[in-house]
Amino acid sequence: MRLKKFEHFEPRTLSEACQLLNEHGSKASVIAGGTDLVVRMKYGVTTPECLINLKKVDGLSAISSVGENLHLGALATLTQVRCSELVQERYPILAEAALAVGAAQLQNMGTIGGNICLEPRCWYFQQGNSWRQARPNCFKNGGAVCYMAKGSKRCYALYCGDTAAALLALGAKVRLVSLGGERTVPVEEFFVDDGMRHTNLRPGELLAEVILPGPGTGQRGTYLKYRKRGALDFPIVGVAAVINKGATAASRLRIAVTGVGSSPSLVVPPADFPAGTGLTHEMIDRMAEIARKQVKPVSHMEVSPGYRKELVGVLVRDALEKLAGA
Amino acid sequence: MSEYAVLGKRLPRVDGPVKAAGTARFTDDLSLPGMLYGKILRSPHAHARIVRIDTTRAENHPGVRAVIVGEDFGDYRYGLRADTRDEYPLARGKVRYLGEEVAAVAAVDEETALEALNLIQVEYEVLSAVTDPEEALREGAPQLHDDKPGNISVHMKTSFGDVDDAFRQADYIREDRFYSQSVLHGFLEPNAALALWEAPNRITIWASKQSPYFLYRNLSNCFNVPLSNVRLIQPYIGGGFGGKNGGYPVDFCAVMLSKKTGRPVKIVLTMEEVLSSHRRRHPMIVRLKTGVKKDGTILAHDCRIIADGGAGTGVGPSTIANAFYFLNLPYVVPNVRYEAFRVYTNRPISVAQRGNGIQQIRYAADVQLEMIAHDLGLDPVQIRQKNAVYTGYRTASGMNIHSCGLQETITEAVKAAEWETHYRPWQEKEKEPLGRIATGVGIACNSFQSGARLTGHNCCTAVIKVHEDGTASLLTGSTDSGQGSETVLAMIVAEVLGTRLEDVFVPQTDSTVTPVDPGSFGSRVSSTAGNAVLIAAQDARSQLLPVAAELLKAAPEDIEFRDRKVLVRGAPDRVLRFRDLTRQTVAWGSGTSIIGQGSWGQTVPPMNFETGEGDASGAYSFGTQAAWVEVDTQTGKVTVPRMVVAHDLGFALNPLAVEGQHEGSIAGGVGHTIYEHCVEENGQNLTPNLTAYGLPTVYDLPEEMVSLSIETIDPVGAFGAKESGEGTQVSTIPAIVNAIHNAIGVWITDLPVTPEKVLKALRDRKAQDRATEGGQP
Incomplete structure (x- = not known):
């Protein structure tokens, strides 16, 4: 089946892209790898009048060291990210997360920028036209109901990006550009826990770059993904954990969770969480319990909220045990 | 083994290259x-x-x-x-x-x-809609069809032997409820x-x-x-798989x-x-009561089934009858009682799917047998050996077993699974703390009809046209839906004519050209169409033989067709190329056409959908599967790293094709057991796409799949062959479910085995242990 007609723009520069985005506003969708957007367009749940294709924007897929940081262009494919020697050497957790996305074909097409911006998912949203006609539209399809949480005032679609959890745990930042200028925000400030609008991207703004801070030395991290099958599936729960040697207590341990709410979220260690010593089993158990208690899953897609909560505890424990043993 | 020149060889499928290259034309390509x-x-x-x-x-x-x-x-x-x-x-x-x-x-x-x-x-x-079959049976439930009161699409009630008396004689009785879910066919x-x-x-x-x-x-x-x-x-x-x-x-x-x-x-x-x-497998609620002697000998089954038929009947009567027939096999059941309701619900229509009704019943019966063995402290292998049917056995309902290698399949499966090394009874493991990954092994047996014997036209016909260059076209109405029959039937022609697989072309079914055929269902093609092809090939051969005898100056009975040659037994110098024989035959006299024809149908009477009395087929396959599972005791996730299939298929016409069938059975069975189900809400499927539905990927299938063929040379099927395509999926579910019990001590009686269910069952184990001790001594 062919897609509905749309205009297709291929800007050569970021400013040209921003110009187009400004011009067409909400009628436009930005496309990079298309692995998420095209599926939604086929379903007819996203019907842009024009597509702004970033593929031809110069230099947007570069992975390069800038000072002591590492910059990833938003257009770098997941395959590029996971195969990059710089990423593998300095932030192996990100390579791990990129490898966990979908399958090889999707990694070849999908980009890091697209994976971060991945539209929240829900059984009641990503469905074909005739399926949706069988019930009133949910929030995400322009209606006024959330079938995941009947009676709720908001949409509980699940954010299921893998790389965002790793980036969150790494303390990465994203550079956002618009006609008016640019801003760089930490990943945790980029996301919003709202199925309808899960990022802080402002109208006319584009995600241009991911910035990984520091040389990555003295850092260990891992991304664990629990999914139904060995390939293809989005995470039921994904947990990223990063330990920084010699850092202060607050930044020493960073844990991020994805697949649980409408955005990825950080699990914050308590203020008294010990620094400077190795992770003991007691500390790990305690952290797992904190994580389990902190998450408040609502969606019953695939599994019940209770089971999803359990999994968060298990995966946090597994991740920390792995880091402690490494 | 070397008796045949073509059959029994591991020949790659003739449709392989075009499918692999993407040049095969499917309907949408036209x-x-x-x-x-x-x-x-x-x-x-x-x-x-x-x-x-x-x-x-x-x-x-x-x-x-x-x-x-x-x-x-x-x-x-x-x-x-x-x-x-x-x-x-x-x-x-x-x-x-x-x-x-x-x-x-x-x-x-x-x-x-x-x-x-x-x-x-x-x-x-x-x-108002009704989507639950038990509710659909209740008084006052919404009615789907005006002429089918009570939403009953099919009702079957039958009994053989004296079931009540058998339960009185029984030392131990168990009664359990099992549920098998909605599964889709999964053709791509x-x-x-x-x-x-x-x-x-x-x-x-x-x-x-x-x-x-x-x-x-x-x-x-x-x-x-x-x-x-x-x-x-x-x-x-x-792919079709019944859909x-x-x-x-x-x-x-x-x-x-x-x-x-x-x-x-x-x-x-x-x-x-x-x-x-579209269509799907019948979800079934199976309530099964079984009585045994202290030593595990089965005395009786009393079975009640409620099958969710969806909104139409389809081939439902055959599904319901099949479930009864295979309550009687592969174990000796001297007394049996059965009542089944196939119920209309406001859901898509349930039809046949690989195993048609038999998976559901054998899942219940074989898991329950394992429960009984566990309750009585009996060995799971021995209880199966003790109850296994044998050649010459006749079921209480009148099914006749003419060839049976069930015991051998048990022996071979156990050996290949290294059962002695890996199996320890749960009673023994129970005392030890569960590690993060618990492992277990399980075993289950199966039987299947080698060609469902339905009423009406039920025979297969083959026409073989031998071309003057020694090649042949085989016209058959038996469709290759991916199971490989095109290759196997061509091999039979090549065997009889003494040519090679590549010398035989099998055009696809065309109702104007190919003979009418019942279809590719009920595991019938190799054995039933195979016999028709054998007869047709012999007919073609017999038309060539007099010419060969004349040209070679030999008695027809001394002539052999082998490897594109026509030979005289005992006279190695008298040889003719097969293509020369065909050319000369075609030109003989004023010319002739060599067209062989053959028809073959089963001699047993049709399946009886009312009483289930008599045979369901002229021959039955038997088999055993062993599964090795790993259960993550923290997440509840079950994986099956290893699976063994040992199948009595009579004769392996093409061992490579058989392996493909066995691996496909494991894939289908693992999907049914662990991964697949339609999540529905008020009759609406929430998972109508391949991302959400979750067919297992190659990563989710056993890394090691062992395929063993036990050859018993059945008197009925072509060259002694029986089926090897559906029976092998019948025991996959109970083998895995039994292995899960062996790993963590819980019985999963409600499919699919989702991680969440496993975790809950683990937690409820104590409560469940109490509940399952309900059997009366």
Whole structure:
């Protein structure tokens, strides 16, 4: 089946892209790898009048060291990210997360920028036209109901990006550009826990770059993904954990969770969480319990909220045990 | 072993290269000049009265050539038997499930057809729906069909032996409830049809069918066209598994739209349409009571089944009968009682799927046998050996076993699974703390019909045309839906004519050209069509033999056909190339054609859908599967790293093809056990796409799959062959479920085995232990 007609723009520069985005506003969708957007367009749940294709924007897929940081262009494919020697050497957790996305074909097409911006998912949203006609539209399809949480005032679609959890745990930042200028925000400030609008991207703004801070030395991290099958599936729960040697207590341990709410979220260690010593089993158990208690899953897609909560505890424990043993 | 020149060899499938290269043409790859595209409008309600359909706007839409509704088909209904015809090409008066076909459009392209669907106005009066078969049986439940009170689609009640007395004699009795869920067929080529109506009354249709002659008759009846004018051509098929047997709305609509427009019309369903509203396996609630002696000898089964039939009957009577027949095998059951209700619900129609009704019953019976062994402290292997049927056995219901290698399959499976090393009874493991990953092994046995013996036309016919260059064409109506029959049947021809596999061409089914055939269901092709091909090849050979005798100056009985040569036994110097023989034969006298013909049908009477008495087939396969599982005790996730299939298939016509079948069975069985189910809400499938439905990927299948063939040379099947395609999936579920118990001590009686269920069961184990001690001593 062919897609509905749309205009297709291929800007050569970021400013040209921003110009187009400004011009067409909400009628436009930005496309990079298309692995998420095209599926939604086929379903007819996203019907842009024009597509702004970033593929031809110069230099947007570069992975390069800038000072002591590492910059990833938003257009770098997941395959590029996971195969990059710089990423593998300095932030192996990100390579791990990129490898966990979908399958090889999707990694070849999908980009890091697209994976971060991945539209929240829900059984009641990503469905074909005739399926949706069988019930009133949910929030995400322009209606006024959330079938995941009947009676709720908001949409509980699940954010299921893998790389965002790793980036969150790494303390990465994203550079956002618009006609008016640019801003760089930490990943945790980029996301919003709202199925309808899960990022802080402002109208006319584009995600241009991911910035990984520091040389990555003295850092260990891992991304664990629990999914139904060995390939293809989005995470039921994904947990990223990063330990920084010699850092202060607050930044020493960073844990991020994805697949649980409408955005990825950080699990914050308590203020008294010990620094400077190795992770003991007691500390790990305690952290797992904190994580389990902190998450408040609502969606019953695939599994019940209770089971999803359990999994968060298990995966946090597994991740920390792995880091402690490494 | 070396008795045969071609058979028994591991020959790659003849359709392999074109499928691997992507050049095989499936229905959607075909197009005709002037072809229109069809789309189907489906019901958004699970149960509703159709008050009015207004197609005017759709008809006036530019590019639309025809719009059809139920009334266009008059009163035509279809189904397995006269009394079960409850399906319409398009809904009439009422819709009975969400996704049921209501109208269809033909337009110049797909987009226009889709636009037109939105312009069809259907006014519904929504009725209350019932999607649970137990609720559908209750008084006051919404009724689906006016002529089927109580929502009963099929009822079967039967008994053999003295069940009550057997339970009185029993030392131990268990009663359990098992549930097997809605599983989809999982073929990757959606249903598709390309139809051409030529006035006044000629139909040509290319359709994805595993049993094309059902549709050939359906179309003749529906359009009142003689069978000679129904030409059904079978392109390559992307899997069927029971979901492409009969005629479906997609076929009827394509023909009707072509009739209305005078142009060819193609309809290809989307995967969403297939997964949400096409056919599926029968979900079943099985209540099974079993009595045994102290030593584990089975005395009786008392079984009650409620099968969720969905909104129509389809081949349901065969499913219900099959479940009864295979309550009697593969173990000796001297007394048996059975009552089954196949119930209408407002859900898509349940039909046959690889194993047709037998998986569900054997899952219950074999897991329960394991429970009994566990309760009585008996060895799981020994209890199966003790109860295994044997050659010469006749079931209480009258099924006759002429060849049986069940004991050997148990022995071989146990050996290959290194059972002695890995098996420790749960009672022993129970005392130790559970590690993060708990491992266990499980075993289960199976039996299956080698060709379901149904009523009506049930024989296979083959015609072999030998060309003058020594090659041959085999005309058969038995369809290769991916199981490899094209290769195996060609091998039989090559064996008898002494040629090679590549010398035999098997064109795809074409009802104008190929002989009528029951279809590729019930594991019948290798054994039944195989015999027909054998007879036809012998017929062709017998036409060549007199010429060969004359040319070689030898007695016909001394002549051998082997490796493209014609030889005289005991006289190595007298040789003729087979192609020279065929050339000379064709030119003999004023010329002749070498056309061999053969028909073969089973000699047993048809299956009895009322009482289940007698045979279900002329031959039965037997087998054993062993599974090794790993259970993550923190997440509940079950993986099956290793699985063994040991199958008594009579004779392995092509061991490579057999392995493919065994691996496919494991894939299907693992999917059914662990991964697949339709999540539904008020009759709406929430998982109608391949991302959400979750067919297992290659990563989710056993890394090691061991395929063992036990050859018993059956007296009935071609060259002693029995089936090896469906029976092997029958025991996959109980083998895995039994292994899970061996790993973590819980019984999963409700499929699929989701991680969440496993985790809950682990936590509830103490409570469950109490509950399952309910059996009376």
